[in-house]
Amino acid sequence: MKRTRKSIAFEALMFLAASLMLLPLYILVVVSLQTEGEVLTRSLAPPAVPQFSNYADAWLGQASGTLWGGLLSSLSMTIVSVLIVVIVGSAAAYAVVRFPSPRISNGLQAVFLAAITMPVQLGLVSVYAFLNAVNLSGSFIGMVFIFVALEIPLAIFLFGGFLRALPRDYEEAAQVDGAGTWTTYWRIVFPLLRPAAGTLAILAALRLWNEFFIPLVFLNGSPLQPVPVFIYSMIGLYGADWNLIFASLIIALLPVLAFFLVVQKRLIQGIASGLKG
Amino acid sequence: MAMHPRNRKLAQRLLVLILPAAVIVLLFHIVAPLVSLGYSFTDRRGVIPRDVQFIGLDNYTRFLTDPVAQQAFVNTVVLAAFFVLGVIVLGLMLAVALNQTLRFRGFLRAAFFLPVALSPLAVSHIWRYILASDGPLNQLIMAMGGEPVYWLADPRFALWAILMVVIWQNVGYAMVILLAGLQAIPEEILEAASMDGAMGVRRFFAITLPLLAPAMTIAIVLMTMQGLRLFDQIVGLTGGGPVNATETLTTQLYRQAFAFGDFGFGSAIAVLLTILVLGVAAVQATILRRRDKTGH
Numbered sequence: 001m002k003r004t005r006k007s008i009a010f011e012a013l014m015f016l017a018a019s020l021m022l023l024p025l026y027i028l029v030v031v032s033l034q035t036e037g038e039v040l041t042r043s044l045a046p047p048a049v050p051q052f053s054n055y056a057d058a059w060l061g062q063a064s065g066t067l068w069g070g071l072l073s074s075l076s077m078t079i080v081s082v083l084i085v086v087i088v089g090s091a092a093a094y095a096v097v098r099f100p101s102p103r104i105s106n107g108l109q110a111v112f113l114a115a116i117t118m119p120v121q122l123g124l125v126s127v128y129a130f131l132n133a134v135n136l137s138g139s140f141i142g143m144v145f146i147f148v149a150l151e152i153p154l155a156i157f158l159f160g161g162f163l164r165a166l167p168r169d170y171e172e173a174a175q176v177d178g179a180g181t182w183t184t185y186w187r188i189v190f191p192l193l194r195p196a197a198g199t200l201a202i203l204a205a206l207r208l209w210n211e212f213f214i215p216l217v218f219l220n221g222s223p224l225q226p227v228p229v230f231i232y233s234m235i236g237l238y239g240a241d242w243n244l245i246f247a248s249l250i251i252a253l254l255p256v257l258a259f260f261l262v263v264q265k266r267l268i269q270g271i272a273s274g275l276k277g
Numbered sequence: 278m279a280m281h282p283r284n285r286k287l288a289q290r291l292l293v294l295i296l297p298a299a300v301i302v303l304l305f306h307i308v309a310p311l312v313s314l315g316y317s318f319t320d321r322r323g324v325i326p327r328d329v330q331f332i333g334l335d336n337y338t339r340f341l342t343d344p345v346a347q348q349a350f351v352n353t354v355v356l357a358a359f360f361v362l363g364v365i366v367l368g369l370m371l372a373v374a375l376n377q378t379l380r381f382r383g384f385l386r387a388a389f390f391l392p393v394a395l396s397p398l399a400v401s402h403i404w405r406y407i408l409a410s411d412g413p414l415n416q417l418i419m420a421m422g423g424e425p426v427y428w429l430a431d432p433r434f435a436l437w438a439i440l441m442v443v444i445w446q447n448v449g450y451a452m453v454i455l456l457a458g459l460q461a462i463p464e465e466i467l468e469a470a471s472m473d474g475a476m477g478v479r480r481f482f483a484i485t486l487p488l489l490a491p492a493m494t495i496a497i498v499l500m501t502m503q504g505l506r507l508f509d510q511i512v513g514l515t516g517g518g519p520v521n522a523t524e525t526l527t528t529q530l531y532r533q534a535f536a537f538g539d540f541g542f543g544s545a546i547a548v549l550l551t552i553l554v555l556g557v558a559a560v561q562a563t564i565l566r567r568r569d570k571t572g573h
Binding site: 007010011014015017018021022024025027028031042044088089091092094095096098099100101108111112115117118119121122123124125126127128129130132145146148149150152153155156180181182185206209210212213216217227228231232234235242245246249252253256257259260261264265268271272 | 285287308314316371379380395397398407416512513527531540558
């Protein structure tokens with residue numbers, strides 16, 4: 001495609017559209033650096049003197065304990081859950097896809113696929129009652145169990161698709177050499193699953209990090225509350241001090257933003273290749 | 278089921294690998310919903326049940342006669358329908374546009390997709406600032422000579438304000454899916470069409486769009502699932518108000534089951550939401566599958 005004046009103008013137009021799209025984020029940054037006075041004027045111009053102290057106030061201020069706690073909580077719950085999902089999900093997908101009876105194999109795959117479309121909220125009521133009954137309601141383990149249950153169907157779907165396309169030569173060679181089922185899977189197949197594991201990890205991590213409904217039910221007000229619940233609890237905390245609110249938001253959003261910038265290419269390609277499957 | 282003895286051994290060993298995942302999914306996605314379904318026929322309240330009575334379909338009739346519940350149902354459907362429409366149409370426009378660009382496609386794609394990765398709660402905070410009665414949007418409107426709109430406080434506009442926010446946040450997701458679909462269309466087909474005289478708009482509707490059908494299907498199904506279950510932004514922007522104007526099945530479900538502790542009624546709402554979601558999914562599956570088969 002030739003670089004005509006028309007195409008340059010078109011790309012400029014697209015940049016304008018992207019800027020409009022990201023305008024709320026621009027507002028987020030600008031207001032977070034404003035003084036109280038500037039906030040009252042509702043000006044969107046970059047502040048004369050950026051108030052980086054707002055970040056210090058947000059970090060050390062009223063909500064300090066919970067902001068830091070929220071980040072730690074989200075980090076630990078997300079990482080542990082994703083690790084379990086990748087390990088358990090890939091093993092299960094391997095077993096389902098390689099199951100000697102095609103009827104059972106297809107049946108299981110259909111069940112896991114159906115689980116993806118089921119809305120979570122229905123089961124949550126009885127899970128809530130159950131976890132309360134066994135005193136695990138506000139616990140780390142309870143949340144991890146639920147998080148894992150949320151993502152396993154997707155894991156089976158992604159790994160399954162990947163495995164179906166995988167040639168069996170490596171496994172057959174290993175079995176000729178006398179490797180057992182577990183060894184074949186863990187030593188040969190699992191390392192080959194890395195692309196699918198990567199895509200799954202990114203998708204699951206993003207979804208679990210931003211999950212709000214479920215932590216709201218179980219961890220509202222608890223010291224274990226993850227980032228989204230913390231943000232929700234901020235409504236009313238800083239009143240109309242939008243600069244402090246936005247400074248807190250930026251601190252809370254930084255991990256996800258950094259993560260996104262690193263994985264976005266991989267993530268988008270993963271979605272695109274998932275489409276072909 | 279006749280299975281070669283060697284296969285049976287293999288099956289047994291594979292079963293061990295399947296078991297953890299299968300148990301978790303069974304418990305969480307099958308047993309738990311069934312138990313909740315059971316709750317919906319009782320008057321169970323609170324975490325420690327006291328004197329739970331079977332009350333048949335009372336929770337359901339209560340739902341059907343409760344005006345707030347009716348509003349919630351209507352809102353759920355309206356929100357989902359316009360959400361899918363907005364996200365697909367705008368996403369398609371962006372995808373087509375991005376398909377034309379060359380040098381900065383990667384950057385632009387990331388830019389439009391970025392809001393999808395952000396916490397909907399954080400996004401809600403930002404938009405509450407933007408949509409405030411003295412916020413930037415109203416200032417723009419006033420600068421153009423109009424009257425400020427109470428986007429979030431006026432029951433007439435609140436739902437549409439929420440719609441605006443959720444479309445903004447999710448259009449990038451639809452765009453990415455549709456863009457991948459567009460890029461999968463072989464160059465040769467488009468060139469052949471051009472040589473046969475089909476150009477521009479005509480080529481788009483006659484050739485490109487039908488070839489985009491699979492990606493379109495995926496995008497529509499995914500966005501519908503999401504649209505019917507919108508929760509975070511509603512809670513973050515209006516909390517279901519003003520005066521229940523923005524309540525949906527999900528917010529009602531949360532309020533009844535977990536805020537008020539009425540597990541029976543809350544479960545009934547959840548069951549109705551599930552029926553709605555599965556029903557829509559089934560309808561979409563048949564329509565879209567039939568279209569894929571006939572190629573139209």
